[in-house]
Amino acid sequence: MSAPAAAPALPMDPARAALRAALGARLGTDLPVVPVGATDAGAPLGGPGAPDPWAAERAGALVHLTASAVLVGPWGGDGTAPACGRCLALRWQRLRSRSERDALETGGPEGPRPAGSWPVVTDHAHDAVAAVCQAVLDGPGPASPAASAADRALPRVTRIDLATLAVRTYPLLADPLCPDCAPAPADPAPRPVELVERRKPDPGRYRLRPAASYPLPEEALANPVCGALGGGTWLSVTSPTTAPVAGSVFVRGYAGLNDVTWSGQENAFSTSRTLAFLEGLERYAGTHRRGPRSPVTGSWRELRDRAVDPAACGFYEERTYREDPLVEPFDPDRAIPWEWGWSLRDERPVLVPSRLVYYSAGLQADNFVFECSNGCAIGGSLEEAVLGGLLELIERDAFLNAWYGAARLPSVDLATVGGASAAMAERAALQGYDVRVLDGRIDLPVPVGIAVAVRRDGGEGLLSFAAASSLDPRSAVEGALSEVLTYIPHLSRQTRERRAELEAMADDFDRVRHLKDHAQLYGLPRMAEHARAFLEPLGERSFGETYREWEETGRPRTLDLRDDLRVVVGALAGAGHDVVVVDQTTPEQERMGLRTVSTLVPGLLPIDFGWNRQRAPLLPRLRTALRRGGHRAADLTDAEIHRVPHPFP
16 A cells, blocks of 8 residues: 655745754744745635645744745834734735735645745854844834834834844734734724814814824835835926925725825925825725725615615726626625724715725625725824815816816916915926916815816927815825826836837727726827817916805815815705715724714716726716806707817826
8 A cells, every 4th residue: 555645845944944943053942933925825715726724823823934034023012003923924924926926825725836945044043043033022123113102112023134134023913804913803993983073283284283293104115025105106206397205005905906195295305205195094094995894785776775876886887897807897796895984974874885995905796987086185183184085076077077088277377376386387387398287176265276288399298287185275285296297207108118008098098997097198299189178278367266155255264174175065055066084094003093984975076097998078067067167058968079188187
C-alpha cells in the first residue's frame, strides 16, 4: 500500500518556521509568526480568495512575515484606539499593486505561490527582528517619530526590511470592519437627523473651524505599510498655478480595482496636504460602508412606502442596458440592499439604494447604475457636511442644465469681484489662457460660478471647465477659478499624449467612457464648436449687479449654520425636490471630530461619466429648469437637447 500524499507546503512556511524558531531561541518565548501577502487577509469563508490558514493566529500575532520585510506590531499607543494583527494585514494588503491585489483577492483557492523558498531570512535579519521584538516586549518599544499627538496615540507597526535591515515605525488605524476586533453589526433601525445650532465665527463663513485644527493622524493615513488612505502623498513643485498635493489607493468596486485619487489644490503645500487628507477621508467613507450598521434588504415594491424611488434619481437609456454588460435594468421586484437616510424636507426616515450611497460597493442584483462621489461631503459637524454636499449637487445640476440645454449665461466682470479673482485670472493669462466665470444659476437662487478657460492661441489643450457653488458669491467665483487653474497646466500635454484617442472620441462619442475622457476631449480645438454657448456669454455684468438681489434678500446673515442650511433645503424643496441625508461617518472620522454624509436630491441632474451612461438627458428637470429660471420661454424639447458629452472634470 502506498503512503498517503503529503499535504502541500503552505506559502512562506519554511521562512515562517525558521523565523519563529530563531525568535524562540533568542527571546526564550514562543512568538507566533504569520505570513502576510500569501492569502487574502479579508476573504470571507467561501470567497474567491485563498482561505487563510493562519486565521486563528492572525489577530493576536505580533510578528508578520511578508515577501520583503518583517512587520512587528501592533504595539504601543495610549489604548484609546486598539488594533489587531488582522487590521494590520488588511491595511497592508490594500496598499499592494493592482496585480498583487488581484492575485490575492480574486486568484482562486490556491492564491499566489512563492517562487522557490521565499523569502530568504538571514541570521542577521533574525537578530534584527528579535531586537525589535525585545524592545516592544520590554517596554514602550522604539521611539515613534510621529509628529502629531493624533499619531502618537495610535498603536504602531515596525517594519524591518529583509534586504537592508532598515527599521521604520508607522502608526496604525484599526480597520472598522475587521472580523476579529470590530464591533458587531448594529441594528439598522433608522436614526433621526437632528440639526442643532452651530455657531459660526462670522456670518459669511461656512466652515466652523480651520481645516488644520482637526487632529488628523497624517502618518497613519498615508504610509507604505498600513496607510488607511494610501502609501504616501506627492506634490508638484513645478505647478505654476497652485501647490498641489495628492495621494491615491486602489479601491475594489463592482467593476474591479479603481484608482481613487485624493488631492488638495491651494496656494501652500501645507494647506493643500491637509485638504487632500480631508478629501481622502471623504472618499474613504463614500466608497464602501465602513461602519457597523447593516443594510436593509428588500425589493422596491416591498419598501416603496418608506424608500426613495430609484427612477427619480435617473436610469440609463435602454440601449445602455442592452449593450453594457456591467449594468442591468432596475427590477422593482428584486431584493437589493438599502441604507437608512433622513428626509430634511419631510422629517422622516427614508431608505436609499446602497448603490446610490456607496459608489464603489454593489452587488450583481443592484447594478442598475454607476454612481460617483456626487453629493458626498465631509465636515466638522453634520450640518457642515450636509451643506457642503447639497452645494455640490446644486453646482453640478446647474452645469448640466446649462450644458445639455445649450444655455447662454451672463458672465461676471472679474475686475469687480475683489478678493483673489483678478490675481487668479492673471495667473491663467501667464499660462496663455483667458478665463471667464459665468453666473451659473438656473432656477435656484444659490450662487453657482462656472469657469471657462480658453487657450489664446487656439492650440492643443484649448478648453477647460469647472464650477463651484457657495452661499457667498465671491467664494463661488473664486472656487470655480481655483478649480480651473488646477487643470490648465496639464491640458496641452494630455491632449498631445492622447491625440489619436481623443480624435476618435470626437468622431464617435460612444468612445467617451471614463471620467478623464470628458474633460480631456475638450483639449481638441475642433470641440470648441460644441461649447459655443459657454464661449459666447449673454453679456457681462459687474459682481455687484449680478448678485445684488441674492445679497440683499436671499443670503442669510446669521451666526447659526442651520439658517444657511435651511435656506438651501427650502430652495430645493420649493423646486419640488426632497432632500435626503445618509450618514457615512466612519469610526476613524468620529475620532477626528469629522462627519461625512451622502446627500441626495432626487430629480436634480446627476453627474455621470461615460457617454453611454448618462442619466441627465432623460430626466424631466432638464426640460423644465431653464424655463422655470427664466432662461427660456418654453420647456426644452427632446430635439433641442445638446447631445454632446459634457466637459465637467
